Amino acid sequence: MTNLDVSQRIRQLPGWIVLALWALVVAVPLYILVVSCFKTTAEIYGDKFGLPTSWTLDNFANAWTQAQFARYMWNSFAVTGGAVILTLVVSAMAAFPLSRYQLGWSSPVLAFFLAGVMLPIRLASVELFSLMKTLDLLDSRLGLILVYSAIRIPFAVFILANFMRVLPRELEEAARLDGAKEWRILFRIILPTIKPAVAIVAIFTAIAVWNDFFFPLIFIFDDAYKTVPLAITTFIGQFRTDWGMVFAALAISMMPVLVMYLLLARQIREGVGATGGLK
Template identity: 75%
Template sequence: MTSLALRHRIGQVPGWIVLLAWAAAVALPLYILIVSCFKTTAEIYNDKFGLPSAWTFQNFISAWTHVDFGRYLLNSLGVTGAAVVFTVLFAAMAAYPLSRYELKWASPVLAFFLAGIMLPIRLASVELFTLMKELGLLDSRLGLVFVYVAIRLPFAIFIFANFMRALPRELEEAARIDGAGEWRVLFLVILPIVRPAVAIVAIFTAIAVWNDFFFPLIFIFDQDLRTVPFATMSFIGQYRTEWGEVFASLALSMAPVLLMYVLLARQIREGVGAGGGLK
């Protein structure tokens, strides 16, 4: 090994140390979550890092049946799925003219959308609650979906606009010569090419909506309409908490998002790589 290669290897050591420390910081909570799913509450208190005395699925069974976890899961799947679909659809429709047409007002409109990323929506919770009440959307899944779509649109438009700007205009011109209208250009030409952007928007929207506790708390009053975070809270009592069931419910709630990430992982990696070359 030459001295130049040796110096290069030594120069990489600090970066590897930081990566290993970060990996350990991420892996430790996951390890505690996994082993705690199979422990009793007493075992968790006695040794939070140790392995369970018996590997059983009793905590998962109790978590599923104790609070009708399936109902909460279906509510979250419905709300999250609708929010993802509408966010991708509306963001693509808004980003397409802003990024592909030569419009004088495109930049101010895009800046207006991007301002939504910087504004904390929770500061307007009272006004939003009043608006939802006047529209008759309180205590409904549809109202919750509308709120999530409105919150996620600025970020989604930002992602789509940057990806669409990098595409050559010859793609649209060729499609129009073949007789395609604007809708067909967008959905049959542009969107298939920017699949990484679709994957990024979908996974970030899904994670944000799936894990949200705040808006279902203030907009949903019917227990039958509440989402997965409320199922986990149901196991936390005033005098006693079954921590094994809490960890099992957390693992169950993480499973759909992890599955979605695994399915979209390749598209997300491509999107991150392509994002570095966007101008």
């Protein structure tokens, strides 16, 4: 090994140390979550890092049946899926003219959408609650879908518009010569070309909606419409908490998002790599 190689490795050492520490910070809670799924509450209090005495699926079975987890999972799937689809459709239709047409006001409008990313929506919770009550959207999945879509659209428009800007204009010009309408150019040509951007918007929206506890808590009162984060609170009592079932419920709730990420991982990596070339 030459002196140049040694010096290069020394320069890279701080970065590797930071990455190792970050991996440790992420891995330790995941390890505690996994092993605690198979423990009783007494074992969790006795030794947080130790392995369970017996590897059984009792916590998973009890969490699924006692909390009627299937109903909560269906509600979360419906709300998350609806919010992702509505966000992608509306954002794509907004980003397309802002990025592909010669409009003098496109930059101010994009700045307006960017402002929507920076403003904390929870500061307007009271006004939002009053609006939902006026529209009779409390205690409904549709109300949650509309709220989440409105929150995520600014971020989605910003991402999609920047990806669309770098596409060659020959794509839609050739389609227009063949008689294609604007909606067909958008959904049949532009969006399939920017699959990484669509994947980024989809996974970020899905994670934010699936894990959100705040808005279902203030907008949903009927158990029939509650989502997974609210279901987990049923295991937390005033005098006793079954932590084994809590950790099992958390593991179950993580699986759909993890599967979605694995399915879209390649597109997300391509999208993150492509952002370096965006102007």
